[in-house]
Amino acid sequence: MPELPEVECIVRSLRPWLEGRRIEAVEIRSPLAAAGDPEPLRRFLAGRRVEAVRRLGKFILFDLDEGVCAIHLRMTGRLLWQGGEGSYTRAVIRFSHGRLLLDDTRQFARIYAGSAMPEPLERLGPEPFELPAAEFCSRLRARRGRIKPLLLDQRFLAGLGNIYADESLHRARIHPLQPAATLSSRRAERLHNAILAVLEEAIAAGGSSISDYVDGEGRSGRFQLLHRVYGREGQPCPACGTAVRRIVAAQRGTWFCPRCQPCRPARALQPARRPLAGRLSTGR
DNA sequence: ATCTATTCCTGGCTGC
DNA sequence: TGCAGCCAGGAATAGA
Secondary structure, rough: OHHHHHHHHHHHHHHHHHOOOOOEEEEOOOHHHEOOOOOHHHHHHHOOEEEEEEEEEEEEEEEEOEEEEEEEEOOOEEEEEOOOOOOOOEEEEEOOOOOEEEEEOOOOOOOEEEEOOHHHOOOOOHHHHOOOOHHHHHHHHHOEEEEEEHOOOOOOOOOOHHHHHHHHHHOOOOOOEEEEEHOOHHHHHHHHHHHHHHHHHHHHOOOOOOOOOOOOOOOOOOHHOOOOOOOOOOOEEEOOOEEEEEEEEEEEEEEEEOOOOOOOOHHHHHHOOOOOOOOOOOOO
8 A cells, every 4th residue: 555655765865866857648447537527538548748747645645747647546546656467457557668557456556747836636635744743733733533544634634554554653652542632732743753754764764665665667665564553463573572452443453552542631621520420511 | 523334346165 | 155134334324
């Protein structure tokens, strides 16, 4: 599942091949690969020059001489420079000096193109690396939900997925179901630091190759070897040796260490003790 | 506002 | 061995 680090690695591997080059033609092998009608997409992209290749959240973005092309790989998508065609090749973007293949077994990946920024990219929240800790903390405090689903919400923060949400929470020693607004500023800041550290280390390791991920030149990542909790149910936590637990949060498998990551709401925000009354209005 | 369930899709796994 | 049934999961969407 390409998340921010994987997409960043793909972008870096493709940049030297694509920047400044002109798209000759686009073939959509599976109509599902196109967001909207394949034919207008094909026509829009043909003849356009790729000015820049960059990442926005989990989107791969081509700035064109006119408009943009954005690709989201979702779960099993791969973008391969000079890749060999197979039965999962869903689209081919041809250049004079080679071709870029979109491979995708499950067909969730989408190619967007247009004169303006496609709608899904407009909805993205801030980039982790561009969000100051103080602002991260205040955004957390404004939310009522649990921390893990919040980290997966691309409008809250762009780029984290299931792997890096779990790994960040483990490093920050925060329980995935902890209500976001109950995190003390110290712990919120710790989470911010953990997110940046995990993402940086994952990028440096070439991303996580669990099942499908490879970069634009077909290279696997190595960060999966450094996962501390993700996908490691029953295995010892690298920090304390306790068996990693798996629960489901926001319909996602969620792994954490029950000892390192206790659910610990901040005192000030705990409901007032009310022996018999249950849930009475506080009068606000 | 926030939650859950559902949908998309298909390889891989489980269990009989 | 074969096959049905279920699962994973990012994001959009509908409904509570």
